[in-house]
Amino acid sequence: IRGIPKLRELLKRQKGEADNALDGVPDVEFTYADAQSIQDEMAELYSYTEEEEFVRSKEAYSREFPFITSWQGLSENEKKACLNQLINKIDSIEDAVRIPAIHALLYLAQGAFEAGMSEDKLLKQSRENVFLMYSCGGLHLIIQLLNLESENPNSAIIIMQKPSISIVDSDVLRAYLNILYIMVETMRYDDPTDSEFMMEQREAFIFELSQPVYDECLHIILFEMVVKFCAGNCPYFPIKKILLLLWKTVLVTLGGTKEIDKVKRQARLDAGLPEAFDERVPDENGRAMTSNGASSNNQDDGTDDIDDSEFKAATRKPRPRPKVRQKDIDLFLDATRSKFVGFQISGDDSTLAGLPHPIHEGLHVMKKHIYTSLGEYQLNAEEEALERPFTAMKFQSKNEVCESLYKSLLPNIPQYMISLLKILLASSPTAKAKTDSINVLVDVLPEEMPTTVLDSMRLGIDVNRHKEIIVKAISGLILLLLKHFKNNHIYQFEFISQNLVCGNCIPLILKFLNQNISSYISTKNFIPQLDFPACVLNKKSEVTAETLENNGSEICCWRNMFSCINLLRILQKLTKWKHSRTMMLIVFKSAPILKRSLKVKHEMMELYVLKLLKAQTKYLGRNWRKSNMKTMSAVYQKVRHRLNDDWAFGNDMDARPWDLQAEEGSLKTCIDRFNNIHYGSGNTGEEIMNEYDEYDVNIHSVLDSSVELSEDFKNAYEKWLEREVFSAPIEWEQLCSCSFKR
Amino acid sequence: GVATSLRNNTLGTLFKEMYFSHDPISTIPGAQWDRPYIQQLIKSDFENISLILEPPEGQDLGVWKYEHLRQFCLQLNDLAVILQVDCFPDVCTQMTATEQWIFLCAAHKTPKECPALDYTRHTLDGAASLLNSNKYFPSRIICNLTANLNRYSTWSRNFYRLHYMHTYHFHKSICNPLVKYQFDHENIRCFKFSFTCRHELYAKYDHQSLD
Ligand SMILES: [Zn+2]
Ligand SMILES: [Zn+2]
Numbered sequence: 001i002r003g004i005p006k007l008r009e010l011l012k013r014q015k016g017e018a019d020n021a022l023d024g025v026p027d028v029e030f031t032y033a034d035a036q037s038i039q040d041e042m043a044e045l046y047s048y049t050e051e052e053e054f055v056r057s058k059e060a061y062s063r064e065f066p067f068i069t070s071w072q073g074l075s076e077n078e079k080k081a082c083l084n085q086l087i088n089k090i091d092s093i094e095d096a097v098r099i100p101a102i103h104a105l106l107y108l109a110q111g112a113f114e115a116g117m118s119e120d121k122l123l124k125q126s127r128e129n130v131f132l133m134y135s136c137g138g139l140h141l142i143i144q145l146l147n148l149e150s151e152n153p154n155s156a157i158i159i160m161q162k163p164s165i166s167i168v169d170s171d172v173l174r175a176y177l178n179i180l181y182i183m184v185e186t187m188r189y190d191d192p193t194d195s196e197f198m199m200e201q202r203e204a205f206i207f208e209l210s211q212p213v214y215d216e217c218l219h220i221i222l223f224e225m226v227v228k229f230c231a232g233n234c235p236y237f238p239i240k241k242i243l244l245l246l247w248k249t250v251l252v253t254l255g256g257t258k259e260i261d262k263v264k265r266q267a268r269l270d271a272g273l274p275e276a277f278d279e280r281v282p283d284e285n286g287r288a289m290t291s292n293g294a295s296s297n298n299q300d301d302g303t304d305d306i307d308d309s310e311f312k313a314a315t316r317k318p319r320p321r322p323k324v325r326q327k328d329i330d331l332f333l334d335a336t337r338s339k340f341v342g343f344q345i346s347g348d349d350s351t352l353a354g355l356p357h358p359i360h361e362g363l364h365v366m367k368k369h370i371y372t373s374l375g376e377y378q379l380n381a382e383e384e385a386l387e388r389p390f391t392a393m394k395f396q397s398k399n400e401v402c403e404s405l406y407k408s409l410l411p412n413i414p415q416y417m418i419s420l421l422k423i424l425l426a427s428s429p430t431a432k433a434k435t436d437s438i439n440v441l442v443d444v445l446p447e448e449m450p451t452t453v454l455d456s457m458r459l460g461i462d463v464n465r466h467k468e469i470i471v472k473a474i475s476g477l478i479l480l481l482l483k484h485f486k487n488n489h490i491y492q493f494e495f496i497s498q499n500l501v502c503g504n505c506i507p508l509i510l511k512f513l514n515q516n517i518s519s520y521i522s523t524k525n526f527i528p529q530l531d532f533p534a535c536v537l538n539k540k541s542e543v544t545a546e547t548l549e550n551n552g553s554e555i556c557c558w559r560n561m562f563s564c565i566n567l568l569r570i571l572q573k574l575t576k577w578k579h580s581r582t583m584m585l586i587v588f589k590s591a592p593i594l595k596r597s598l599k600v601k602h603e604m605m606e607l608y609v610l611k612l613l614k615a616q617t618k619y620l621g622r623n624w625r626k627s628n629m630k631t632m633s634a635v636y637q638k639v640r641h642r643l644n645d646d647w648a649f650g651n652d653m654d655a656r657p658w659d660l661q662a663e664e665g666s667l668k669t670c671i672d673r674f675n676n677i678h679y680g681s682g683n684t685g686e687e688i689m690n691e692y693d694e695y696d697v698n699i700h701s702v703l704d705s706s707v708e709l710s711e712d713f714k715n716a717y718e719k720w721l722e723r724e725v726f727s728a729p730i731e732w733e734q735l736c737s738c739s740f741k742r
Numbered sequence: 743g744v745a746t747s748l749r750n751n752t753l754g755t756l757f758k759e760m761y762f763s764h765d766p767i768s769t770i771p772g773a774q775w776d777r778p779y780i781q782q783l784i785k786s787d788f789e790n791i792s793l794i795l796e797p798p799e800g801q802d803l804g805v806w807k808y809e810h811l812r813q814f815c816l817q818l819n820d821l822a823v824i825l826q827v828d829c830f831p832d833v834c835t836q837m838t839a840t841e842q843w844i845f846l847c848a849a850h851k852t853p854k855e856c857p858a859l860d861y862t863r864h865t866l867d868g869a870a871s872l873l874n875s876n877k878y879f880p881s882r883i884i885c886n887l888t889a890n891l892n893r894y895s896t897w898s899r900n901f902y903r904l905h906y907m908h909t910y911h912f913h914k915s916i917c918n919p920l921v922k923y924q925f926d927h928e929n930i931r932c933f934k935f936s937f938t939c940r941h942e943l944y945a946k947y948d949h950q951s952l953d
Contacts, residue, residue: 091846093836093846211877
């Protein structure tokens, strides 16, 4: 009898454990993608404060074309004519002509909504209009006008004198940004019903978007706007829309996950590396791995039986195949050589003389799992180019769009990154509303503050939603840039990451994660009936306190989940293989923060948290590992293994001193050298080359150079003439001998 | 032989005999036959605009428009030279097309309010650099039709403004003698061509509101 409660308790315990076991079925319904569906992305473009403006642009359109009863009823040529008329007016200097035309154009880009129209139809109409607008030359023109408006000093002066800045101050800018965003977002995806002509148009659009308009491309115009906003020169800029457009522009021109993978595979092939790491485990190896794994698990804990049984039950998903770096093989060989042979041979992993047979076998297994990343290859190539400046292959990017973006970003990358981080900080949910920091809410605050409780509630939701969208855009943007530049060239990636690290990105992300993540990913900051296009298509339903409170069930908020995963991935990218940055994770006490975010049951998010934890377990000490066995086994189970890795038992607490300044300094030297050689002018690379400059044998250079004649020569030049010129026969006729044939 | 030599103006060829030939398309040498062909059509009957604009069978429409735009630009330069006599920056301080609208010159990084004559020159320069840009038009034989059709419309809109609208509305005095005496009749074609292009590219709504 006494045994029963004990047993029950055990069962209960076991059950409870299983329920929140780390390897349990993911609870959060979320599929990571480059972005949400176009409908959701479009809805996030507008804040709820902008509600009345939809009607206003519709009215502007009706005033422009009073005789058109139904836009849908027009023929394509008629539509084109209308668009041309609007575009013509947009060229006008006078605000009274230009601004109504812009609003009317926005209405058409939105799909020429009418009450009672279905959402699908609206989307289709919007797509059609966007293609028409593009074919009328709308893209180029609006980018130019956006640039003009953002550099307009008059409006800045007028607005800065106002006592308070609100959404109305960015009216025209917002209209331009809205139109551009709708265009970019529409062109981002291909519709299966697209005609061949439309597919061509899409390609042309994406090409044109990556090209400069005069001397700057849209990316740079937008980045400059972000910087200006952060510097406080233009606080009225609608920052959310700018960031959204920037993110989407980068996404469309450089490509999303699929393209990144494709580019990476191609780049690896070009570098002579295998296309990808072969994840399949050979049969005999597979068996070896499991037995090996179980034994090390026993050796690790040996205290808790439940842990072990759980582990055995959860062999659902095969773990990724282990990898090993060349560096680790070298370290291993160094260690064994000094142990068995007594001296070291650097840079040689094939000489096995004097090593016992088991070591040969170990090395054989390691070599089977060797993985050379593109980055390692590029670093080596860069080193080689320095040693052999004449014969080594110079870095030549195949990804033109990426390369030209880097070139144009390069001069101001530090400012760009700092500005993004500043805005990220100001939009964090944990951020205190400091008066002196930048105000990211200008493009959501109405001209007059709400008076009723309901309206304030509504505004509150709007403000939170606004901030969440900003975080989403920034995190998406930074991650995209990091991934693309990493494929293009490792030092480009390092340059961006170093600037991020210098901008305190690591503590910033940790601070962001140091909140109740579970509640952050399930916030309900949205009011479905106010979202576009519901707010213009449906009959206006009263927004009541109840509708504000009861929207949606326990679903995950896509944008917040997306932002969290992005931020974790950024953090991981910044710290990977960087000792001192990993130590920063320790210094800022990231482990408890990361561990807490494991409460969110989502496979992908979990994986990145575990990766970050694995990188630092070595330094967290034995005690931490002992008391966090569950996390340890999750790491063991989910994260890829590195052969010869001592993450689970290393005791490196003080073994490796770390000097952040020095490490970052030497990295910076390498980056600067890379930037100088490839993008600098009058740079160090050329200085080396100058010594070996070819002799100038061009006849023009001879005529160009001034010759100092000596006094002796001047005195005796008549004799010289006599001897060298007059007495030498010159056949001048030969010059004219190339006769003109009729 | 003799047939091809007609395209080459040898030394001493008189102006009225220059580039004068009636070769069928097939006998025009080289891959870039469009341009001589268009010029030949203009030479033979500049008033027959529909014939000049009619693309030969099987011709890529993008290439055809491109070549026409080039030819159009070329002839527009002549007009710009003549405009200088009458259109002064201190009189026509802005690009006005009709009495009511003033336009921004789009040839700058940020559009400016250039005087009409500057607008004319900047637009022509911009068009020339666009039409000769390696990036957008790497080949004269194969044009990326879609990528650049969009740009055609922007430029033709600007041309239309400066050429048809501004000259027509504000320099009637120069416009008429120009057509009648100073310049040869080819320029009538320019006007008509501009008008027709416009008509083709933009349908009637546009016109009614602008004229
Ligand atoms: Zn004038
Ligand atoms: Zn100008």
